[in-house]
Amino acid sequence: MGSVVKFAKMHGAGNDYIYVDTSLYDIPEPAELARKWSDRHKGIGGDGLVLIGRSLVSGADFTMRIFNADGSEARMCGNASRCIGKYVYEKGLTDKTSIKLLTRAGIKTLILNMDGNNQVESVTVDMQEPCLADRHLLATANGSMREGAVTVCGQELRGTFVSMGNPHFVIFTDDAETVDVARLGSTLEVNPLFPERCNIEFASLLGENRIRTRVWERGSGITMACGTGACATAVAASLTGRSGRRSRIVMDGGTLDIAWNETDGHVYMTGPAEFVFEGEMKME
Incomplete structure (x- = not known):
């Protein structure tokens, strides 16, 4: 018999993931779970699985791990980070409207934009500076390509x-x-x-x-x-x-x-984050 895990299905501009608070549950095989749960016919359905954790790193409030529908782990996801901002605030895990989120791509700052009912209407994410050359990611002589x-x-x-x-x-x-x-x-x-x-x-x-x-x-x-x-x-x-x-x-x-931004070179992304539904799934 497997343990029962509560999850939230959320989307940012239609990019939908399954969110689990790992302070409540141990998820030993997230890659396999992402493959099973992301199946839109036999599982919950989504673009992947997002694990939310409490950060033990100085300078960060929460952590994000994200697994794509095929089980591969991503370094960063802008839509998922916005949804985490809404999740942790509206679930009462924080009262901050400026949140530091630790990802595999570094610490990102989430600014929560509130509506008149103290609900998160949208989230602005400081995505930091874009990288235009990386020979580990692009197999050209200088790791860059423009047009x-x-x-x-x-x-x-x-x-x-x-x-x-x-x-x-x-x-x-x-x-x-x-x-x-x-x-x-x-x-x-x-x-x-x-x-x-x-x-x-x-x-x-x-x-x-x-x-x-x-x-x-x-x-x-x-x-x-x-x-x-x-x-x-x-x-x-x-x-x-x-x-x-x-x-x-x-x-x-x-x-x-x-x-x-011309001043700091950072890219700032603003967009919606929404709960779709919540439920429970058995983790075999």
């Missing part, structure tokens, strides 16, 4: 590499709606150009500083939104002269506001 050409499925695509704690390859196209995201994204994710696989974004301009983006997420496939992907898209658009340092990223599940 670089890659041939995939017989097509030449041009993309820009941006890491927001996890790697992204942003491809601008005339119309993102017409792109075969499943075919091109799945192929690009495992391209030898990306030694640790990669998140792939297909983006097109909707207007001034407004960008339509569709996502193939490493380890999860097509997702409704990706917070780090929205940040990477905004940075890539600014780098290539397609937008300014502030942009609205329109994804399948909603819109995120991204600001790449």
Whole structure:
């Protein structure tokens, strides 16, 4: 007989995860649990599993571990971090509206934006500085690529590499709606150009500083939104002269506001976080 675990299903702009407070439960095999519970037919259904913990590290209030639907562990997730901000505040785990969250990509600051009923309406995340060159994540001579050409499925695509704690390859196209995201994204994710696989974004301009983006997420496939992907898209658009340092990223599940601050070089992401439902599952 397995133990019963209480969970919350939450989403940020449609990017949905299963959240468990590990101060209440021991989760010995999170990768396997993520695979089972993320199944949308036989499990709870979601893009992965997020474990919330109390931080023992000075300078951080809580910790986040995130496992994709295929069981792989991610370094960072912008949408999940926003949901954690809402979770810990509305569950009474903290009364702070500025929260330090320890992730595998470092400590992130969450600013909770409250409504008139003292509920979390949206969350702003300091995603810190983007990384534009990393030879561990991109197999080029200098670990960078801006509007670089890659041939995939017989097509030449041009993309820009941006890491927001996890790697992204942003491809601008005339119309993102017409792109075969499943075919091109799945192929690009495992391209030898990306030694640790990669998140792939297909983006097109909707207007001034407004960008339509569709996502193939490493380890999860097509997702409704990706917070780090929205940040990477905004940075890539600014780098290539397609937008300014502030942009609205329109994804399948909603819109995120991204600001790449000139003063500190940090990327700030603002967007919604919502509870979907709560329940109990048996952990075999």
